[in-house]
Amino acid sequence: MSDKNRNKLPSNLPQLQNLIKRDPGSYKDEFMQQYRHYESNLQIFHLQPSTYTKTLDELVLFIAQVSQCYQEEVSDFPQHLQDMLRQHATVLDKTMRMTFCKALILLRNKSLIPATGVLELFFELFRCQDKLLRKTLYSYIVSDIKNVNFKHKNAKLNTTLQNFMYTMLKDNNAIAAKMSLGVMIELYRRNIWNDTKTVNVIATACFSKVTKIMVTALKFFLGHEEGEKAADSDSEDEDDKKKDKSRKTSKELILGNRVAKKTKKRQKKLERALQAMKKFKKKHKSESFNFSALHLLHDPQDFSEKLLKQLEATNERFEVKLMMIDLISRLVGIHGLFLLNFYPFVQRFLQPHQREVTRLLLYVAQASHDLVPPDVLETTVKTIANNFITDRNSGEVMAVGLNAVREICARCPLALSEDLLRDLVQYKTHKDKAVMMASRALIGLYRRVNPELLHKRDRGKPTEATEEQKNIQYGDLNAHQAVPGAEVLSSKIELDNEQTGEADDTKEGWESCSEDEDDDEDGWIDVHHSSDEEETEDPVAGLTLEEKRKKAEDISTNRILTQEDFRQIQHHQARKTTESASKGKGKRKHIEVDDDENSDRLMLSTIENVHKKRAHDKESRLSTVMAGRVGREKFSHGPQKMNPNASTTNKEKARxxxxMMVKHKLGKKKGKRSFRDKQMALTKALLRRQKKN
Structure with missing residues (x-):
């Protein structure tokens, strides 16, 4: 028999694997032969676990592939792999270690082993100095836990793994702890483990002694992750540094384009490079989380106090300190905490020359709320006014200081004293537009919240909103008995009457129309619409404050308000701030209400909102030129044809x-001849004429 037809099943594992999956019973003896071969190789491998054995590598994957066909025979096989990885994980050859892990993954996918033991083992393998292995295990752990909780939450497994991860976060190996933290954050991001226990386990990582772990946990609560994964070992750090050196930043590209000649080609090339870099960053940028994690903390007061104590004693970089300050300020603002030592700590950094000072001002505004004692914030506001809002500083610095004071006072109006407020209001006529706009915005704020602190000339025209405004006192509970502004709606009785009246009006209208048809066939019928009056008349005009309050309480308790009702109330409340309190003296311009506006979240742009006209660049100048050409006749040079469809001359066609079609004619153009040349030409012409005659 030739070699082609000879049976090679003992040595051809892929062929045997295919046959076993088709007919397991017929090839049981061949499988048992290979399994005994595996056991003998495994005993030899125990003697030298750091060496690579190709035979054992192939046998392990072969048995894992067909294990579902002989479950009783391979019952000890998963335990062999787990014991090998637990005993020799750090000394195993990386190829063999990856093979054992892949075999366990195959067995787990076939539901031949429970998830708890395998996943706990994979978490322990994060200690290995093998980046590819950690990346593979990370992806599998996340996907496996997701599949387990796909149909319904597996509370028993989740609790067991969360308790195990809590111990892993305290592991001496920083890489294993950071990878475990990354798994929990990824599961929270995918809404798999979005419970309070996960959030509070991650919160413990904010006090880790390892900077990378602490920064990862801080960024989780702040709503963003690291743009690029930090390296897990010294060798990985070197690789990342080499990659960063080879990849230019957007700032380097712009600076490199400044020193050469400005051409459209170079400009387009720069734009393409910046666009490609933007796509790269967007692709590698993690999704932002919502702020629900901050609401799931068990004890935010204790957490913020511990974080502040750590901040005061830390020697980390300034960027890390900024993140800790940001998290503390958000906790204080969201939960209304009392953390009085926080404001004097941040107050030390509130100087115009301080790096990232606008962010620090933002964090002070975030940590402000109406329950903070006014004298605590008053000191901070005075520091901002003394350091920023002075004539010795530039207009931008003064505007930033005024914007910061406005945002603090929007959350705690009593933080600004009457004397200081009237001093800051004087900048409403400042020559710098940014300062002027910031000062007027501060005036507009106190016209709404506490107009009594302003000078009489700065309070503006009284409106309905100011009539209803009460003097603010510290600790006052602003409890409403009804929905504010509900008096603009119709009560339940009025709605029933309107529906009945509309039906009667419709019936009478049809009857009157039928009668008028006989009397006046050629005439027009005047139809009165009630909606015309609703657009011009105020439904609550002429009511006193007490009557409005009673009507609002009646409507709030006896009616179910719809979204359209709330929108109507919102517009009515906005109209109160613009309409004069005394009817007949005119109205201010109505302000439209933006339903999508989210004023609860404070953005950095509100602090840096400096109104200053910027210099025109080439694109803005070109857009201005093109806008000026709209509606204008097309510019043309020289005399124009009376008939634009007339034919052109040869000279115009040559252009x-x-x-290559006209270059042979360029050298034959006639020039001006001298008088001597004209004489010679005339003589030659006369001679030629005589010869012809």
């Missing part, structure tokens, strides 16, 4: 021809 549109290719250069």
């Amino acid at each position: 549109g021809k290719n250069f």
Whole structure:
């Protein structure tokens, strides 16, 4: 028999694997032969676990592939792999270690082993100095836990793994702890483990002694992750540094384009490079989380106090301190905490020359709320006014200081004293537009919240909103008995009457129309619409404050308000701030209400909102030029044809021809001849004429 037809099943594992999956019973003896071969190789491998054995590598994957066909025979096989990885994980050859892990993954996918033991083992393998292995295990752990909780939450497994991860976060190996933290954050991001226990386990990582772990946990609560994964070992750090050196930043590209000649080609090339870099960053940028994690903390007061104590004693970089300050300020603002030592700590950094000072001002505004004692914030506001809002500083610095004071006072109006407020209001006529706009915005704020602190000339025209405004006192509970502004709606009785009246009006209208048809066939019928009056008349005009309050309480308790009702109330409340309190003296311009506006979240742009006209660049100048050409006749040079469809001359046609078509004519152009040349030409012409005659 030739070699082609000879049976090679003992040595051809892929062929045997295919046959076993088709007919397991017929090839049981061949499988048992290979399994005994595996056991003998495994005993030899125990003697030298750091060496690579190709035979054992192939046998392990073979048995894992067909294990579902002989479950009783391979019952000890998963335990062999787990014991090998637990005993020799750090000394195993990386190829063999990856093979054992892949075999366990195959067995787990076939539901031949429970998830708890395998996943706990994979978490322990994060200690290995093998980046590819950690990346593979990370992806599998996340996907496996997701599949387990796909149909319904597996509370028993989740609790067991969360308790195990809590111990892993305290592991001496920083890489294993950071990878475990990354798994929990990824599961929270995918809404798999979005419970309070996960959030509070991650919160413990904010006090880790390892900077990378602490920064990862801080960024989780702040709503963003690291743009690029930090390296897990010294060798990985070197690789990342090499990659960063080879990849230019957007700032380097812009600076490199400044020193050469400005051409459209170079500009387009720069734009393409910046666009490609933007796509790269967007692709590698993690999704932002919502702020629900901050609401799931068990004890935010204790957590913020511990974080502040750590901040005061830390020697970390300034960027890390900024993140800790940001998290503390968000906790204080969201939960209304009392953390009085926080404001004097941040107050030390509130100087115009301080790096990232606008962010620090933002964090002070975030940590402000109406329950903070006014004298605590008053000191901070005075520091901002003394350091920023002075004539010795530039207009931008003064505007930033005024914007910061406005945002603090929007959350705690009593933080600004009457004397200081009237001093800051004087900048409403400042020559710098940014300062002027910031000062007027501060005036507009106190016209709404506490107009009594302003000078009489700065309070503006009284409106309905100011009539209803009460003097603010510290600790006052602003409890409403009804929905504010509900008096603009119709009560339940009025709605029933309107529906009945509309039906009667409709019936009478049809009857009157039928009668008028006989009397006046050629005439027009005047139809009165009630909606015309609703657009011009105020439904609550002429009511006193007490009557409005009673009507609002009646409507709030006896009616179910719809979204349209709330929108109508919102517009009515906005109209109160613009309409004069005394009817007949005119109205201010109505302000439209933006339903999508989210004023609860404070953005950095509100602090840096400096109104200053910027210099025109080439694109803005070109857009201005093109806008000026709209509606204007097309500019043309020289005399124009009376008939634009008339034919052109040869000279005009030559302008549109290719250069090779007309270059032979360029050297034959006639020039001006001298008088001597004209004499000679005339003589030759006369001689030629005589010869012809």
